[in-house]
Amino acid sequence: MLPGLVILFITGLDDVLARAGRGIRRYRLAVALMVFVLPMEFQAVVRTFALEPSGRFPQLVAALRRHRTPGEPVYVFARTLPAWIFYSTDWARPDTARLHYLMRAAGAGGFAFENAPSRGRVRAAEVDAARLAPEAPHELLGLPSGMEWREVQEHIGMAPDSG
Numbered sequence: 001m002l003p004g005l006v007i008l009f010i011t012g013l014d015d016v017l018a019r020a021g022r023g024i025r026r027y028r029l030a031v032a033l034m035v036f037v038l039p040m041e042f043q044a045v046v047r048t049f050a051l052e053p054s055g056r057f058p059q060l061v062a063a064l065r066r067h068r069t070p071g072e073p074v075y076v077f078a079r080t081l082p083a084w085i086f087y088s089t090d091w092a093r094p095d096t097a098r099l100h101y102l103m104r105a106a107g108a109g110g111f112a113f114e115n116a117p118s119r120g121r122v123r124a125a126e127v128d129a130a131r132l133a134p135e136a137p138h139e140l141l142g143l144p145s146g147m148e149w150r151e152v153q154e155h156i157g158m159a160p161d162s163g
């Protein structure tokens with residue numbers, strides 16, 4: 001529906017500017033850009049420079065390493081799993097079994113894929129899959145909310161999956 005609304009808006013704006021004086025008609029494209037495109041570009045630039053939670057991950061992982069007791073599990077929210085994998089891995093001596101497990105869980109189709117579409121209700125099998133695993137015995141992975149995100153549309157669902 002959005003592309004149709006954009007076309008209607010631009011057509012209406014063009015019609016209004018065409019009826020305006022001769023001086024304004026020359027600048028129709030510039031006016032359309034200022035009214036429609038610049039606000040969208042501004043929003044994109046602001047999002048680009050906004051500090052996401054992953055921007056704080058080096059400090060978070062360092063604090064967890066200092067304060068966690070040996071064997072204490074950590075809950076990892078599905079949306080933050082990619083950053084967690086990167087910053088919590090000892091790249092000098094990576095645990096490849098852990099990495100493969102976490103990447104499968106975080107990848108498209110994995111039980112902890114951050115941008116999974118709504119499934120309506122969380123199934124018992126998903127909860128079982130998210131339990132502590134031998135490959136990552138101290139990392140409890142969160143399930144996706146089901147509120148899938150798309151650029152321009154933002155969240156598809158307005159409420160998380162139940163269960």
